Every structure is written in structure tokens, then in C-alpha cells.
Amino acid sequence: MASQTPENVWDYPRPPALEKTPLRLRIVWTDEGQESVLADTTSGFRVLETSHPPTYYIPPKDVNTEWLTKSPRSSFCEVSLYSPSCAEGLVFYNHHPELHLLILPPDPKWKGQATYYNLQPPTSSQPLVKDRIWTYPNPTPRFVNIKDYLSFYAASSSSNSRSEKGKGQWKCFVGEEEVAPQEGDFYGGWKTSWVQGKMKGGPGTWGW
DSSP: OOOOOOEEGGGSOSSOEEEEOOSOEEEEEEETTEEEEEEEESSOEEEEOTTSOOEEEBOGGGBOGGGEEEEEEEEEEEEEEEETTEEEEEEEETTEESSOOEEEOOOTTSOEEEEEEEEOOSSTTSOOEEEEEEEBSSOOGGGGGGBTOEEEOSSSSOTTTTTOTTOOEEEEEETTEEOEEOSSSSOOOEEOTTEESOOBTBTTOTTO
């Protein structure tokens, strides 16, 4: 892969922008030296938002959905107000806010209702990976191009359990580069070497 032009997350817009990416996106399940391809595409999209690394969306035709089952979990991306000058997306889980904030009516600049999938790992002895894949079956008009596309967290387990031994995991790649997860377990951005700037997700960044 040719070297990428450096980007800074503080140059990304808010409300977020959707753009097609020609870069190859892959998610590979690894377990004791064995690999299974979960997704592989050059027809993906990425969502760019101020202070966040990109979130990537993969067309369902390029995902091995045989290992996926629908989860009962859902979320809705609305607009929340931290201050009169700072509005941004807030995710609701099953209609209960994660944060106690003032909520404004749904805004077409945000993505809409998300549904989630669980993954039964190709190595069937492994436990179910829950709620680490999501999609927008009925996105707002601004994001209609990613209808039914799937997005994967950069890590198949939360930060609290990544050090567990003897468990398979997935790895995500942009081009040939393995990505790192956005800090925290709330947002689903993929960090690569050419995306720079202080990123939202860790302690003390929620109000950004």
C-alpha cells in the first residue's frame, strides 16, 4: 500500500461526513495460528468526525455473515447538548442514555437507529462475541449509502478482557496495516499510523 497522506482528527467535520474509501478493509479471525476471513472489501465507506479516528463500514456482500446472529441490542444516534456551543452524537442503548445529558430531537445529520450482531467464532469452541458488530438498516438520508453495511469494533473484546489467554480474536486491517482500537470501549474508530491528533474516548474526553 502506498503511504497515506497524514490526517488530523481535528480537521474532520462535525456533523460527521461519509466518504467512500478505495483502501482494502479486512477483518480476520485468528486462533492458535489458524485464520478465517470474516470480511474483505475494497468497496467500503468511512465516517469522519471531529476528534474521532475513522469508523469503517463494509458491504454485507463482503462479510461472511454465516457466523453472525442478530443481537437484541439496539442504539440510536441523536444530538445531545453539553453546552450551548457544543452539540454532538450520543448513543442510547435500548433507549436508556449512557450519560445523563440534555437530549435534543433526532437530527438528520446523524446516522439513526443501529442494530447489532453477535459472532459465533469460526473455531466453534470459542464463546460468542457479543455486540461488537453493528449496522444501520434504516439510516437517515445523509447516511443512506451505508444502509445494511456492517461495522466492526477494532477489537473483538473489551479492553478489560483483551489480556485473557487462550481466546481467539479478530484483527482489523486497512491496507496492510493492522489497526488499533479507539481508546475506551464506547466508540468504534480504527486508529492507523497516518491519522493523528488527540482522540476522543479516554478519560476526560467525553465533553469534546
